[in-house]
Amino acid sequence: MMKKLKEYPFVRKIGWNRIILVGVIILMYLIFALVNSTFLSYSRVLSTLNYVCFLGFLALGVTFVIATGGIDFSIGPVMFCAALISGHLLTKSNFPIIICLVVAVLVGMIFGVLNGLLVAYIGIPPFISSMAGMMAAKGVGSVFTKTQSVSWPQVTEINGWFRNLISTRIGGIQFPTGLILLLLTAVICAVILHKTQVGRYILCLGSNKEAVRLSGINVKKWEMLAYVVCGTLAGVAAIFYVCAYTTVQPGLGDTFNNDAIASCVMGGTSMTGGIASISGTILGTIIIAVLQEGIMAMGLQKDYQYMLTGVIVVVAVYLDVKSKTSKN
């Protein structure tokens, strides 16, 4: 029965993995709605989308790194560092808001460049280099703000217009602009990954770096580029994070690493590199966001979300491994 279903051209085109992910999202909605009927309310949906938004940018970025066979544990703290530095410049030094938003992206990019240099050119294992990046990002954010948390202006306040990036009021309804921007970025990422030279090199070197190098290709350059994309998108994620949550505290952010990496893995991006799915990553992000919102709607602690995420990741990877071995 399952086998037959998998053979349908429609199923093949969309991919079995993605259909399961959509199924899981629907199932989760049903369960959470049964427990708490407000879960289907528009304000809850918007709140879920806020989470999807910033996490989506993080996950898109790290998808590139994982596609090269690497890993980046610094994205969460880098996002926070970017939000802290730019927020500090905005609120304490009165920099123009537009400059601050650019600074947020630049901070992310700089961390990406450093991480990329360490991994691709100096040869430090991605695990170690991104762990160092994580600590550095936390430290820099704390030092820059003198361990003070930063609060970005509300939408009604002066300079608060940037919040329209994540959702904007059109004719009395909140419209999820952030989702549109995320999906646009996702489409661009998918095109880069699957239709351009950069993407081809990234996927191939994730699969067999030495063979790509011996084909006369500057693998260092392309590998580094994946980390730069990842860092830059972490900077973008910072903007959407403060759009939704206003206050940023120094010294935090690591939990978002796990959420972002979990999203990729659930979406079918292989941890060993070479295979990546952008649409899968976005669906993975939605699962994580729904889970987090649902747990809150049920009145449970965030710890339950961690536990469930852990279980889901193991199941997703297990299914991935199993489908690979059965193919062989």
Place this chain on the structure above:
Amino acid sequence: MDDMILTMKGIDKQFPGVHALDHVDFNMKKGEVHALMGENGAGKSTLMKILTGIYTKDEGEIIFEGQPRSFSTPKEAQDAGIVIVHQELNMINHLTVAQNIFIGREPRKGMGIDDAKMMQEAQKLFDMLGIPINPQESMRNLTVGKQQMCEIAKAISFDAKLIVFDEPTAALTETEIVQLFKIIKDLRNRGIAIVYISHRMDEIKVITDRITVMRDGAYVGTLITSECTKDDIIKMMVGRTIFEEPKSKSAVEDNAPVVLKVDHLSAGRRVQDVSFELKRGEILGFSGLMGAGRTEMARALFGADIKDSGDIYIHGNKVEINSPEDAVKYGIGYLSEDRKQFGLVLAKSVLENTTLPTLEKFKNGHFLNRTKEKDVAKKYVDELKTKTPNVDEIVNNLSGGNQQKVVIAKWLARDCEILIFDEPTRGIDVGAKNEIYHLMNELVKQGKSIIMISSEMTEILRMSDRIVVMCEGKKTGEIKIEEATQEKIMSAATQKS
């Protein structure tokens, strides 16, 4: 029929979409060395995997020592006395020889392991086999040949009655092969039956008693080694005569222009002061024993490894090659001896592998022009007669010979003038081998130049226009094909300078 230790009758195995074994018969006498031959994909390994319990058969029966048997795990086969010595060695490098041999069944002393007893037992095995290996030596310090001897010792320690050797000489030096043959003969004299899988015709003639040939998953026939010729075997394997004699005369004019000049190249311990010239349209053979530094020389020339000193000239102009990127820019392509690790991105398609070095050419603005890529990939599939369902097939699913063709296609698409073939036919069956040879000859006719590193003497003598011999990192000889003999090459290859 009483002296049969093993009879396999009507063995049938279906894989999804492939009839891997079509009612195959195979039998072994006690104390014989029996060659199992056939092109890649003929079903040799599948048959042996069924015998040793790695696969289960769909149909047929196995009679071992007079009993109908069926092994569902390698352990069951091992317990019955059937052991396989794999082509890829399964040794753990940081353990000692003795620890490797007795892994998983170490002699016990209370809670711990009885190291002394383990050493003694290992020593006993080596004494019996007449192999000078210290059981306390760490595995990583042994040569590939010695490691294989350890595998054999391990096989014996299971009280083996039947040992399957899967291409045992692929990585051995000539002396090691001689030693291996001595051991095999010794085992035979002790009544152990040996299945010997190899593509090397010369070895088969020397070491085996009988030969069973398979083709396309079916049994073709069994020959008695002493009563047949190489041609008979090859004819059975491919269904046609293809054996060719060594090249007797160079096809290259003496005054042909020099395309590549390597001057005093040194890189690490393995490449010391190597100089040579490559002419247009020439196949320059590189001969030598395993570890002579030929691959290292090629990698240093190609920029894959760092070189210490030496100059490289292309068409008389000095060039700086510090990375494969530079080498490719100057029109040098390198076909590695290890296709799977260094030549191909196995998990990607024929198309993606073919266009990998030339991706720049397929850019249409920011995007890749897939139609154009497809055309080029198809063109080379047709030209090289690569057997693949389509260009989107994952390279890992192709046979060795076809994988090699994809590597060749990759460099042809790049229009490389100088191609370095490192062991071009390793692990490739006879039929595909000839196609590769034919292709190389075509390439030089078109004016390309080839450096061919090969450990097979017949290949060197058949293909080269000129032969450079290396020994322990140094160039120890340069022989024109007209004057080349196996003896001359061998003496240069073993010359300690």
